[in-house]
Amino acid sequence: xxxxxxxxxxxxxxxxxxxxxxxxxxxxxxxxxxxxxxxxxxxxxxxxxxxxxxxxxxxxxxxxxxxxxxxxxxxxxxxxxxxxxxxxxxxxxxxxxxxxxxxxxxxxxxxxxxxxxxxxxxxxxxxxxxxxxxxxxxxxxxxxxxxxxxxxxxxxxxxxxxxxxxxxxxxxxxxxxxxxxxxxxxxxxx
Amino acid sequence: xxxxxxxxxxxxxxxxxxxxxxxxxxxxxxxxxxxxxxxxxxxxxxxxxxxxxxxxxxxxxxxxxxxxxxxxxxxxxxxxxxxxxxxxxxxxxxxxxxxxxxxxxxxxxxxxxxxxxxxxxxxxxxxxxxxxxxxxxxxxxxxxxxxxxxxxxxxxxxxxxxxxxxxxxxxxxxxxxxxxxxxxxxxxxx
Amino acid sequence: xxxxxxxxxxxxxxxxxxxxxxxxxxxxxxxxxxxxxxxxxxxxxxxxxxxxxxxxxxxxxxxxxxxxxxxxxxxxxxxxxxxxxxxxxxxxxxxxxxxxxxxxxxxxxxxxxxxxxxxxxxxxxxxxxxxxxxxxxxxxxxxxxxxxxxxxxxxxxxxxxxxxxxxxxxxxxxxxxxxxxxxxxxxxxx
Amino acid sequence: xxxxxxxxxxxxxxxxxxxxxxxxxxxxxxxxxxxxxxxxxxxxxxxxxxxxxxxxxxxxxxxxxxxxxxxxxxxxxxxxxxxxxxxxxxxxxxxxxxxxxxxxxxxxxxxxxxxxxxxxxxxxxxxxxxxxxxxxxxxxxxxxxxxxxxxxxxxxxxxxxxxxxxxxxxxxxxxxxxxxxxxxxxxxxx
DNA sequence: GATGAATGAGGCTTCATTCAT
DNA sequence: TATGAATGAAGCCTCATTCAT
Numbered sequence: 001x002x003x004x005x006x007x008x009x010x011x012x013x014x015x016x017x018x019x020x021x022x023x024x025x026x027x028x029x030x031x032x033x034x035x036x037x038x039x040x041x042x043x044x045x046x047x048x049x050x051x052x053x054x055x056x057x058x059x060x061x062x063x064x065x066x067x068x069x070x071x072x073x074x075x076x077x078x079x080x081x082x083x084x085x086x087x088x089x090x091x092x093x094x095x096x097x098x099x100x101x102x103x104x105x106x107x108x109x110x111x112x113x114x115x116x117x118x119x120x121x122x123x124x125x126x127x128x129x130x131x132x133x134x135x136x137x138x139x140x141x142x143x144x145x146x147x148x149x150x151x152x153x154x155x156x157x158x159x160x161x162x163x164x165x166x167x168x169x170x171x172x173x174x175x176x177x178x179x180x181x182x183x184x185x186x187x188x189x190x
Numbered sequence: 191x192x193x194x195x196x197x198x199x200x201x202x203x204x205x206x207x208x209x210x211x212x213x214x215x216x217x218x219x220x221x222x223x224x225x226x227x228x229x230x231x232x233x234x235x236x237x238x239x240x241x242x243x244x245x246x247x248x249x250x251x252x253x254x255x256x257x258x259x260x261x262x263x264x265x266x267x268x269x270x271x272x273x274x275x276x277x278x279x280x281x282x283x284x285x286x287x288x289x290x291x292x293x294x295x296x297x298x299x300x301x302x303x304x305x306x307x308x309x310x311x312x313x314x315x316x317x318x319x320x321x322x323x324x325x326x327x328x329x330x331x332x333x334x335x336x337x338x339x340x341x342x343x344x345x346x347x348x349x350x351x352x353x354x355x356x357x358x359x360x361x362x363x364x365x366x367x368x369x370x371x372x373x374x375x376x377x378x379x380x
Numbered sequence: 381x382x383x384x385x386x387x388x389x390x391x392x393x394x395x396x397x398x399x400x401x402x403x404x405x406x407x408x409x410x411x412x413x414x415x416x417x418x419x420x421x422x423x424x425x426x427x428x429x430x431x432x433x434x435x436x437x438x439x440x441x442x443x444x445x446x447x448x449x450x451x452x453x454x455x456x457x458x459x460x461x462x463x464x465x466x467x468x469x470x471x472x473x474x475x476x477x478x479x480x481x482x483x484x485x486x487x488x489x490x491x492x493x494x495x496x497x498x499x500x501x502x503x504x505x506x507x508x509x510x511x512x513x514x515x516x517x518x519x520x521x522x523x524x525x526x527x528x529x530x531x532x533x534x535x536x537x538x539x540x541x542x543x544x545x546x547x548x549x550x551x552x553x554x555x556x557x558x559x560x561x562x563x564x565x566x567x568x569x570x
Numbered sequence: 571x572x573x574x575x576x577x578x579x580x581x582x583x584x585x586x587x588x589x590x591x592x593x594x595x596x597x598x599x600x601x602x603x604x605x606x607x608x609x610x611x612x613x614x615x616x617x618x619x620x621x622x623x624x625x626x627x628x629x630x631x632x633x634x635x636x637x638x639x640x641x642x643x644x645x646x647x648x649x650x651x652x653x654x655x656x657x658x659x660x661x662x663x664x665x666x667x668x669x670x671x672x673x674x675x676x677x678x679x680x681x682x683x684x685x686x687x688x689x690x691x692x693x694x695x696x697x698x699x700x701x702x703x704x705x706x707x708x709x710x711x712x713x714x715x716x717x718x719x720x721x722x723x724x725x726x727x728x729x730x731x732x733x734x735x736x737x738x739x740x741x742x743x744x745x746x747x748x749x750x751x752x753x754x755x756x757x758x759x760x
Numbered sequence: 761g762a763t764g765a766a767t768g769a770g771g772c773t774t775c776a777t778t779c780a781t
Numbered sequence: 782t783a784t785g786a787a788t789g790a791a792g793c794c795t796c797a798t799t800c801a802t
Contacts, residue, residue: 001782001783003782006782022299024214024300027774027775027776028775028776028777029774029775037783037784038783038784038785039783039784039785039786040775040776040777040785041777041778041779041783041784041785041786042782042783042784042785043776043777044776044777044778045782045783046782049776049777050775050776050777109212110214139363139366139367140359140363143356143359143360143363143364144363144367146344146345146348146360147341147344147345147363147364147367149344150340150341150343150344150345150347150348151337151340151341151344153340153343153344154336154337154339154340154341154343154344155336155337155340157340158336158340166333169330169333170333170336173329173330173333173334173337174333174337176329177334177337177371180370180371181367181370181371191765191766192765193764193765196765196766217791217792217793218792218793218794219791219792227766228766228767228768229766229767229768229769230792230793230794231766231767231768231769231794231795231796232765232766232767233793233794234793234794234795235765235766235767235795236765239793239794240792240793240794381761381762383761386761402679404594404680407795407796407797408796408797408798409795409796417762417763418762418763418764419762419763419764419765420764420796420797420798421762421763421764421765421798421799421800422761422762422763423797423798424797424798424799425761425762426761429797429798430796430797430798489592490594519743519746519747520739520743523736523739523740523743523744524743524747526724526725526728526740527721527724527725527743527744527747529724530720530721530723530724530725530727530728531717531720531721531724533720533723533724534716534717534719534720534721534723534724535716535717535720537720538716538720546713549710549713550713550716553709553710553713553714553717554713554717556709557714557717557751560750560751561747561750561751571786571787572786573785573786576786576787597770597771597772598771598772598773599770599771607787607788608787608788608789609787609788609789609790610771610772610773611772611773611774611775611787611788611789611790612786612787612788613772614772614773614774615774615786615787615788616786619772619773620771620772620773
């Protein structure tokens with residue numbers, strides 16, 4: 001088995017484990033079991049330490065997430081449309097890759113990698129672009145980025161806890177909210 | 191030293207420790223050291239187990255938080271005002287009791303006590319009241335409650351990570367956002 | 381409260397505790413609770429150490445046991461009769477003072493006091509007396525003493541485990557057995 | 571070193587330790603020291619918990635015991651002969667495997683495995699068979715089984731305490747006693 | 761004498777990591 | 782590479798005992 005394949009397999013098992021048991025209960029033994037490995041030693045062999053594995057898990061989930069979201073963004077030509085697409089994509093990702101999403105939320109606080117702020121920077125840039133284009137009203141883009149991501153995170157966290165949450169409803173309400181929050185003038189429906 | 195005082199001291203040390211090192215790195219030994227205790231046995235003597243201490247930490251922070259927020263809510267007579275006061279109070283609490291807030295966010299996922307959803311229920315009720323009174327537009331109150339609390343949590347989380355965050359700016363922007371999100375008709379400024 | 385009364389109270393609580401929870405689960409805290417004491421310190425104050433308490437428990441149960449058995453022995457004028465009375469007394473003691481008996485069996489292995497062999501010596505002496513008087517056949521009295529006490533202990537142990545054991549049946553069968561084991565010639569019934 | 575070998579080694583060390591120090595003083599540290607292990611963690615590595623080790627110790631001793639006793643039972647064709655063989659085997663086992671016997675008596679009260687009563691059931695069955703075959707007199711077989719096993723246990727316990735006990739003498743006397751206790755009619759010697 | 765908090769040793773267990781094979 | 786036993790640190794918890802009040 002190739003090095004890369006092994007790492008991927010281990011990372012995959014780690015994601016499953018974290019999603020299922022939560023970060024605290026995720027030990028090398030659990031991961032090894034789920035990966036069908038006969039020894040935790042193999043994990044240490046392929047990863048310098050637990051931290052590297054955790055970071056890799058985070059990166060892998062983020063990669064999948066980015067791929068998924070990307071597919072939604074391409075189709076819109078306005079900034080507001082892109083923002084809507086981003087939000088929709090996030091909620092759809094939750095449905096399509098529940099365990100990845102759950103793992104993401106569990107693992108995030110334990111990630112060492114700097115670059116967690118990249119999300120924020122990109123969002124702030126997008127918002128600024130919308131302001132330049134005249135679609136968005138005046139607001140502090142960095143602050144609004146915090147808000148938008150907070151909404152995303154909060155909904156995902158809630159969905160992670162409550163499997164019965166109506167994500168369609170959430171999506172509609174969220175789009176309405178964000179539009180009201182950002183639009184230059186409020187558009188009365190119809 | 192009286193039992194109650196000791197418990198309070200230990201809870202205090204635990205809060206400090208969690209705020210400083212994060213939940214994962216918070217061991218009885220760390221807490222004992224910070225509290226000036228001679229052994230971890232003393233913690234077990236005063237608390238039935240780690241879970242009881244964790245729950246107590248959560249309860250204590252929540253108590254302080256509730257007291258603090260209460261002081262802000264009394265003065266408003268409209269529901270919208272109460273909602274604003276709630277948000278303001280939360281951000282001010284972060285400033286006044288930073289370590290408590292950080293500890294709260296760290297500890298929340300590990301609390302056993304049921305009643306974590308109470309926050310959500312109360313917020314949803316408040317929002318419904320605003321709808322009945324005509325102050326708020328039509329929206330799904332439960333979903334909007336998720337949004338409002340997500341915003342609150344997201345801002346606090348951000349503030350916990352980034353000590354330099356401008357909370358005044360956040361406050362202003364947040365109030366604006368929430369008003370736009372909930373108001374029956376958008377009020378153009380001025 | 382007088383010193384002696386306190387000690388007696390603690391010993392009594394210890395007996396209850398051991399009978400109820402078994403030796404391994406008997407801690408000072410359990411004993412203190414059962415005695416209505418508010419501190420385990422009081423136990424350490426009245427007893428030099430756990431060993432002294434254990435020994436005292438053993439001695440106390442033995443004292444009661446001896447008193448009880450004594451009442452049965454007086455009435456017989458033959459050695460065989462005394463032996464029978466001893467056995468009957470033991471089984472009756474089990475019924476009358478179940479928890480004391482159970483405590484006795486639990487505590488015996490942990491007693492430091494030498495004098496556990498006294499039982500054996502007395503039994504051997506009794507048996508020798510029966511041999512001298514011509515009631516008993518020839519056998520090694522020390523070995524037979526082991527047997528008789530083993531039978532006694534085994535029945536008590538069984539009764540301790542199985543509350544439904546028919547002690548009347550046991551008594552009849554035991555007397556028959558011991559008579560056959562010791563009698564000079566087997567007496568056909570009737 | 572193979573898993574099975576390590577487990578066997580640990581069980582062996584545990585048997586030694588229990589035989590030497592008694593159950594109460596048998597800690598993982600003691601066992602590890604005696605087994606030449608570098609840490610108690612290794613014991614937990616090979617056994618799920620203390621209970622599993624205790625049960626394994628019990629099972630191992632019982633296995634050896636059963637093997638040993640088996641060799642004695644085959645040769646007899648009468649039930650009385652089988653009963654005698656059983657008793658002889660038990661006493662010989664004590665001599666041949668002293669520490670195992672002592673460990674057995676120490677560990678028995680702490681074993682979780684159900685099947686401790688199997689001994690009793692088998693003995694009662696054997697006795698009933700002897701009654702059906704006409705070798706044994708009328709008695710309650712369950713009660714007599716208690717007696718026979720009590721005698722066995724009592725002698726072993728005594729032998730465990732007193733290394734100087736004359737087991738040959740015990741054997742002869744025990745056989746005589748049991749024969750008198752069970753035989754249809756007392757056979758006068760010679 | 762009595763209280764109850766404090767002590768500190770010791771117990772079992774989990775875990776990431778190392779290492780010989 | 783892979784295995785899986787071994788390591789050793791660290792964690793939580795229990796307990797008898799001590800001590801100031």
